Amino acid sequence: MWVAWALAALVVGILLQHTTGIFGRGGQILSGGTFWQALRQGPPVSSSHPPVSAPPGMPHPSVSVFHSGEAASPRLFPSWEIMGEWGLGLGLLIWGLWGTLLWAYNTSPAHRTWSRWGDWMLWRWPIVTAGLLFRRPDWVTEAWRRHRALQDDRGPTLAPTIPPTWMRAAQALDQGFAQSLPDVAWMTTEDGQRTRRMHIVATPSGIGPQWPHGFHAPTMEHWREWAAQWGPTVLVHAGVGDAWQLDAWGFFHPLPTSGESVQPIPGPISTTGNLPPSPPSASAVPLSPATQWGRHSLKWGDLMALAPESAPPLAEPLEPARIEDVISVLNRLGLPGAKPIGGFRGLTVDIIEIRPEPAWANRLLTPTMAMTLAGQLGHGDVPLNIHYVRGKPGVVAIERPRPDRRFVDLMTVLAQTPTDTRRQLQGMAIPICLGVTPDGQVVWSDMTTWPHCLIGGTTNSGKTTVISSLLTSLTITMPPSDLRITIVDPKHGSQFPWVHHMPHIDAVLLEPDDVVALVAQWADEQEERYKQFAELGVPDLITARQRGMVSLPYRLLVIDEYKDLKDRLDKDAIKEFERNIGRLGQKARGAGFYLWIATQHPLANIISSPLKANLPTRIALRTSSASDSQVILDRSGAETLLGKGDALFLPVNVNEPIRVQTPAVLQESLWDYIIKAWKLTTNGYQEM
Numbered sequence: 001m002w003v004a005w006a007l008a009a010l011v012v013g014i015l016l017q018h019t020t021g022i023f024g025r026g027g028q029i030l031s032g033g034t035f036w037q038a039l040r041q042g043p044p045v046s047s048s049h050p051p052v053s054a055p056p057g058m059p060h061p062s063v064s065v066f067h068s069g070e071a072a073s074p075r076l077f078p079s080w081e082i083m084g085e086w087g088l089g090l091g092l093l094i095w096g097l098w099g100t101l102l103w104a105y106n107t108s109p110a111h112r113t114w115s116r117w118g119d120w121m122l123w124r125w126p127i128v129t130a131g132l133l134f135r136r137p138d139w140v141t142e143a144w145r146r147h148r149a150l151q152d153d154r155g156p157t158l159a160p161t162i163p164p165t166w167m168r169a170a171q172a173l174d175q176g177f178a179q180s181l182p183d184v185a186w187m188t189t190e191d192g193q194r195t196r197r198m199h200i201v202a203t204p205s206g207i208g209p210q211w212p213h214g215f216h217a218p219t220m221e222h223w224r225e226w227a228a229q230w231g232p233t234v235l236v237h238a239g240v241g242d243a244w245q246l247d248a249w250g251f252f253h254p255l256p257t258s259g260e261s262v263q264p265i266p267g268p269i270s271t272t273g274n275l276p277p278s279p280p281s282a283s284a285v286p287l288s289p290a291t292q293w294g295r296h297s298l299k300w301g302d303l304m305a306l307a308p309e310s311a312p313p314l315a316e317p318l319e320p321a322r323i324e325d326v327i328s329v330l331n332r333l334g335l336p337g338a339k340p341i342g343g344f345r346g347l348t349v350d351i352i353e354i355r356p357e358p359a360w361a362n363r364l365l366t367p368t369m370a371m372t373l374a375g376q377l378g379h380g381d382v383p384l385n386i387h388y389v390r391g392k393p394g395v396v397a398i399e400r401p402r403p404d405r406r407f408v409d410l411m412t413v414l415a416q417t418p419t420d421t422r423r424q425l426q427g428m429a430i431p432i433c434l435g436v437t438p439d440g441q442v443v444w445s446d447m448t449t450w451p452h453c454l455i456g457g458t459t460n461s462g463k464t465t466v467i468s469s470l471l472t473s474l475t476i477t478m479p480p481s482d483l484r485i486t487i488v489d490p491k492h493g494s495q496f497p498w499v500h501h502m503p504h505i506d507a508v509l510l511e512p513d514d515v516v517a518l519v520a521q522w523a524d525e526q527e528e529r530y531k532q533f534a535e536l537g538v539p540d541l542i543t544a545r546q547r548g549m550v551s552l553p554y555r556l557l558v559i560d561e562y563k564d565l566k567d568r569l570d571k572d573a574i575k576e577f578e579r580n581i582g583r584l585g586q587k588a589r590g591a592g593f594y595l596w597i598a599t600q601h602p603l604a605n606i607i608s609s610p611l612k613a614n615l616p617t618r619i620a621l622r623t624s625s626a627s628d629s630q631v632i633l634d635r636s637g638a639e640t641l642l643g644k645g646d647a648l649f650l651p652v653n654v655n656e657p658i659r660v661q662t663p664a665v666l667q668e669s670l671w672d673y674i675i676k677a678w679k680l681t682t683n684g685y686q687e688m
């Protein structure tokens with residue numbers, strides 16, 4: 001096929017040359033072909049007619065290349081002059097060859113192992129060709145440098161052990177996951193006579209049978225976020241009988257395997273044979289009226305019977321006059337010329353989006369300006385939150401507290417979660433509802449991606465309320481058999497009265513020693529779980545559960561006031577506690593252990609650096625100072641929040657925190673309903 005393609009390119013080249021002499025007179029074999037001749041030479045011009053030329057001082061018009069006469073070179077465009085005729089011919093031939101190789105690369109099985117050359121052919125060669133044609137040596141050297149970087153930068157740590165696999169992963173990063181999935185998803189390891197099936201995630205910090213969370217890579221952006229956290233990553237789904245399937249929601253799932261039975265090692269996989277076609281768009285998938293939140297959650301329809309009949313929308317467009325107010329204050333402050341872009345009236349704040357003049361845009365983002373504007377706009381001494389808007393280059397949002405701020409009930413937020421978001425929840429292992437952004441979007445997250453969380457804020461900022469609503473949303477989306485919760489409440493459970501009857505709750509711990517013992521027990525249990533996963537040939541709990549191999553539950557420990565716990569422990573116990581949290585660390589996510597620590601004292605001596613490093617997801621409520629915000633979020637900002645559930649949510653791998661108004665559970669009957677519904681389920685009365 002390759003040869004046929006090359007021959008076809010050659011024939012086309014010869015025909016072109018034959019009819020047009022397009023590759024230049026030096027290479028001309030024959031000349032002829034009236035049309036092409038006319039194209040080369042332009043319309044016949046009588047000798048009495050002067051050649052077309054530009055008036056003095058004007059650029060040479062392109063039509064003038066078609067003039068007749070011996071002195072003229074037959075060129076289609078004047079800019080081709082810079083290449084010369086041989087250069088043009090050579091360039092076209094190189095492009096033809098590149099097309100041939102590109103086609104061959106894409107259609108042959110060779111590209112599974114030939115990624116270095118694939119990279120060269122796909123991306124670098126055209127640049128080199130263009131560099132040659134346009135006499136830009138810097139393009140050529142840059143293409144070569146980038147090509148080298150693919151090998152050198154991406155895989156120094158792993159290259160000595162598994163270079164081909166590394167290269168395939170690098171290729172996957174460059175070219176998109178789906179295209180390279182068959183390359184990176186299969187590897188067979190021989191263990192004596194037996195072929196073992198195993199999954200490996202290799203990062204620069206090591207290779208191990210880990211799978212940090214249910215694998216989900218619908219977009220390149222996700223892939224790159226992954227790489228940013230874990231470093232360049234080799235994904236090896238090793239063994240026999242396995243393949244990945246992309247579900248309708250854009251999630252990859254391992255197909256059911258045939259257990260441990262040894263099967264012949266499969267040959268190269270054809271892309272079309274093993275990968276299902278692109279997933280249907282979310283909106284194309286029908287949603288049944290009884291669609292549940294998570295895969296096993298309480299029934300949507302029954303739950304919604306508890307939602308308020310009608311509630312105002314979570315955000316509305318802002319009247320233009322409110323935007324003009326801000327622009328006129330900016331004018332008064334010597335920042336003229338801001339363009340109004342738009343705005344929302346959210347639950348807690350009005351968002352005013354403007355495009356500042358580049359000359360003073362940076363001044364607008366300073367803490368001093370945040371204070372000055374707050375004063376000028378009548379918001380007192382709480383600085384305004386001013387930031388660039390993600391996805392709108394050059395646009396700045398100014399968030400003005402609403403005097404008539406609205407609080408929102410968890411049921412209202414659930415009821416107003418859009419259908420598309422609800423569809424996505426079905427692909428999450430542990431869906432949890434965070435709250436509502438200022439522009440009215442409902443934020444849900446998969447708790448297995450957190451994995452541990454630090455919640456901080458000053459007194460009365462809404463820590464207990466947010467924990468309560470987060471836990472409530474979990475008890476809706478997760479059955480008690482799948483999620484077991486332990487709460488540490490120094491106030492003897494008085495903060496969470498509803499938990500005492502909730503079937504998800506294992507214990508409400510009061511004694512600090514019990515907490516230390518529990519974390520130690522978890523660290524041991526985690527090792528046991530990993531041993532079990534290794535025997536089953538699965539990387540983590542999520543996969544094991546998806547395949548129906550285990551029914552081990554996820555476990556969540558919530559410590560409401562960490563300082564209180566710490567104050568009641570001696571130094572050795574604190575060390576022991578933090579050491580075991582370290583043991584849980586990153587591995588706990590795969591084993592299904594999750595920890596939330598809340599504190600109203602976000603001080604460096606309370607939340608030590610090693611502890612903080614193990615709590616990568618952060619929820620900051622209002623803090624009393626920028627330095628407290630720094631402890632929780634590693635940046636200021638939480639001091640500008642308004643209290644009572646106004647929060648900044650910083651998930652793993654996200655650069656800028658997301659502002660949310662967290663909901664409260666305002667209808668206590670909701671808890672009664674959840675408790676009753678799950679009890680009925682446990683007794684087998686209600687099918688979920």
Ligand SMILES: Nc1ncnc2c1ncn2[C@@H]1O[C@H](COP(=O)(O)OP(=O)(O)OP(=O)(O)O)[C@@H](O)[C@H]1O
Pocket residue numbers: 407408457458459460461462463464465466600644645646661662663664
């Ligand atoms: N999301 C919310 N919606 C409505 N009201 C809220 C919200 N969050 C907190 N509040 C109100 O703010 C007050 C303080 O809340 P909460 O007890 O949760 O704060 P806290 O930070 O836990 O305080 P402390 O540290 O003193 O225990 C309560 O009266 C509560 O009703």
